[in-house]
Amino acid sequence: MSTESINHQVAKFASELSFEQIPDNVILRCEELLLDTLGSIYAGSTERPVKTILAFAQSQGPLQGSAQLLPHAGTSSPYFAAMVNAAASHMVEQDDLHNSSVFHPACVVFPPALAIAQSIGASGKEFLTACVVGYEIGIRVGEFLGRSHYKIFHTTATAGTIAAAATVGNLLKLTPSQMLHALGSAGTQAAGLWEFLRTAADSKQLHTAKAAANGLVAAMLAKNGFTGAEAIFDGKQGMGVAFSESPAYDKLNNQLGTRWALLETSFKYHASCRHTHPAADALLSLITKHDIAIEDIVQVTAHVHQAAIDVLGAVNVPTTVHQSKFSMGTVLGIVAYKKFAGLTEFDEALNDPNIHTFREKVHMVLDKQIDDAYPNKWLGKVTVTLNNGKTLSEFIEDPKGDPGNTLSRPEIEAKVTRLMQYRGVATVEEIQKVIQWVWELQTNEHINSLL
Amino acid sequence: MSTESINHQVAKFASELSFEQIPDNVILRCEELLLDTLGSIYAGSTERPVKTILAFAQSQGPLQGSAQLLPHAGTSSPYFAAMVNAAASHMVEQDDLHNSSVFHPACVVFPPALAIAQSIGASGKEFLTACVVGYEIGIRVGEFLGRSHYKIFHTTATAGTIAAAATVGNLLKLTPSQMLHALGSAGTQAAGLWEFLRTAADSKQLHTAKAAANGLVAAMLAKNGFTGAEAIFDGKQGMGVAFSESPAYDKLNNQLGTRWALLETSFKYHASCRHTHPAADALLSLITKHDIAIEDIVQVTAHVHQAAIDVLGAVNVPTTVHQSKFSMGTVLGIVAYKKFAGLTEFDEALNDPNIHTFREKVHMVLDKQIDDAYPNKWLGKVTVTLNNGKTLSEFIEDPKGDPGNTLSRPEIEAKVTRLMQYRGVATVEEIQKVIQWVWELQTNEHINSLL
DSSP, X not given: OTTSOHHHHHHHHHHHOOGGGSOHHHHHHHHHHHHHHHHHHHHHTTSHHHHHHHHHHHHHSXXXXXXXXXXXXXXXXXXXXXXHHHHHHTTTSOSOEETTTTBOOHHHHHHHHHHHHHHHTOOHHHHHHHHHXXXXXHHHHHHHHXXXXXXXXXXXXXXXXXXXXXXXXXXXXOOHHHHHHHHHHHHTTOOOBGGGGGGTOTHHHHHHHHHHHHHHHHHHHHHTTOOOOTTTTTSTTSHHHHHOSSOOGGGTTTTBTTBOGGGGEEOOOSSSOGGGHHHHHHHHXXXXXXXXXXXXXXXXXXXXXXXXXXXXXXXXXOOSHHHHTTOHHHHHHHHHHHSOOOHHHHHHHTTOHHHHHHHHTEEEEEOHHHHHHTTXXXXXXXXXXXXXXXXXXXXXXXXXXXXXXXXXXXXXXHHHHHHHHGGGOSOHHHHHXXXXXXXXGGGOSSOOOOO | XXXXXXXXXHHXXXXXXXXXXXXHHHHHHHHHHHHHHHHHHHHHTTSHHHHHHHXXXXXXXXXXXXXXXXXXXXXXXXXXHHHHHHHHHTTTSOSOEETTTTXXXXXXXXXXXXXXXXXXXXXXXXXXXXXXXXXXXXXXXXXXXXXXXXXXXXXXXXXXXXXXXXXXXXXXXXXXXXXXXXXXXXXXXXXXXXXXXXXXXXXXXXXXXXXXXXHHHHHHHHHTTOOOOTTTTTSTTSHHHHHOSSOOXXXXXXXXXXXXXXXXXXXXXXXXXXXXXXXXHHHHHXXXXXXXXXXXXXXXXXXXXXXXXXXXXXXXSOOSHHHHTTOHHXXXXXHHHHSOOOHHHHHHHTTOHHHHHHHHTEEEEEOHHHHHHTTTOOOEEXXXXXXXXXXXXXXXXXOTTSGGGOOOHHHXXXXXXXXXXXXXXXXXXXXXXXXXXXXXXXXXXXXXXXX
């Protein structure tokens, strides 16, 4: 492979990876990540931004088609199913995250994969293979674009377009050459700016919706002979030059087929921005260990990496539930009072005076040790001052859900059950059906509706 | 307006501009630009990349709808009609260009405007007003992003997404606040890299298709309450920071409502990349003035601005007709031998040994005077060496089609007739109908099919 360009190597891997080449533990984790994501899609489906995108899809797309609009039995064309399900999947901030790429793979990989697999009647093994491709490629693109990219761009949107194209391209059996064109057409559509965070706008849902849909467009066009840039990653006017101050091209083909980046993906335990999790778990540990009464706390310092300040710094006093998930003070307040920051806890917290008071006691400081370790490790550290003048600190290495502290299948089922029951979206029977559908996926000969 | 942010001022203008506020000469020129564009759409409709995008639209969208798929009577939803017609409009490199923004407004303004106007039954005046909005805003976004942006990004794709959103938003009667959200949702979707040029890939058609369609999405979502970044232009993580080394924010609200940038738009006379036109016209003038036999020419130097080298430099030996439109040597060869570089002339040139030989004699050099004037003026200069050792130079100020050397209505009708007849797409009767439809647009109460 060494004489081929990096672009060709990525395309070849994405085109040619087969189920047999993937280790069992990668497939099993992929199933778990899929189930986790379906929970997020169900929970997100009732939110206003998702319903607005659904209404758009229904006004501009066919009202019936070969792909399912989750959570229920509505259908549309694969393009719109991918768009709507991807919008829902990232909505409640419970979908997975890959640490070193700061990229949420699930929301841009599973929705287009499901839509196309249903449409062409792919097998469960073909579906899982394509999803592994999406994780492996998307994560490497996130790593290649790096921290300077993430300061301005929402990596899940930009790298996500490539991930979706690679996923769909593998399902559509694109040749390496067609896959190269699909990656080119995906990369030239890659977009998504963080600016929306400042006013808690709805763009995050648009980003995942469009990354999934645009990647699907790129792969479907390539299947029919539409061409894209050959050197979309490392060309003179390609993604590296356009989107990064220090593009790390060697990350793109880093141990393709031997390092399984999917296994490094974290489940989200709390329903908040992932940048709040390390401090949240450190605070929870500190409170439990020292049996602290919350009202005795007068100040909390969250020691964080720079990206946490970049992303969370824009939120001071949250005015919506979604925005409160990006408020370090709110998240730490919920964890302090409720010991867990799930969807229901966030809904209750928005107008809770205790949480408001606690939020004012929290501030973030940049910590060199934590910043140096990031994004490979998301270390957690808090310092708490009590009203007796005492100061306590706590440090945690792996937030709950991280690969080093992952969720078991029963814990994932419990999380997914909570998510699918949120606002009564699914019945207990439906939840059981979905869980069973996922655990039996490897023997599924032709994917169709989940229900 | 001075206390409002630039983002708000742009949104307010785009929302509130009315037909009565627009000078007559702007409306008349808008009609001419529309007719010119319809010619380009018809001519582009038979090309492979456009047909591939059409096939995608027909596989993923409804097979009937409220908007017309040009050139004939097929229909789809406005989303897909905007996408397909925008893909066609830029295909043959005959659509208009605004000089100082290096932005092709027509291809991202007229297709979404037509699709939405047909869908809601807007009047001709409402349609023209919205199109003027799209030109004024899109051009200013191109100017704001500037030359550093254009070095890597296809401005027609990025600024085009904003232009399309502003156009559709005006037609949908968005309030200024809704328009602000539409601009935010458009800006966060803005994408399009020049990398595809290096291998003559099809991305240019994807860029215009997606800019038109994505802008339409942004406006339709905003109409239904979907929010976007408030400071998409000048925010800390907005378009200026993301996309430009020297964002000129003051260009965005520069004389909004008093300077009509639409009037500064050039018609394309030759069917090639606009960066070839100044040199082409200078060479034509030199050959005519000195009555030169083409075979006596041994060398041609095209003195150009830097952007010409950035865009055209990637093409050496063109392998497709589309790529040959980005080859300075091919364009100058056609002009030398045929005196005009239209669609038919390009088709014939690809395998013409005379053109191949001429191409080898041409090279470009950066010229300080020309680069300093660019992009406000696109000056043309060539130096020709003859086989008798003599050297001749020619300089032109305004290429044919520029505002200072514009096309008359009969010249536009003649150009459009040539375009619509290309490959027999339209009959003489259809051409007459389309021309009449445009010239009567101001009295059209409810826009529907052109035919």
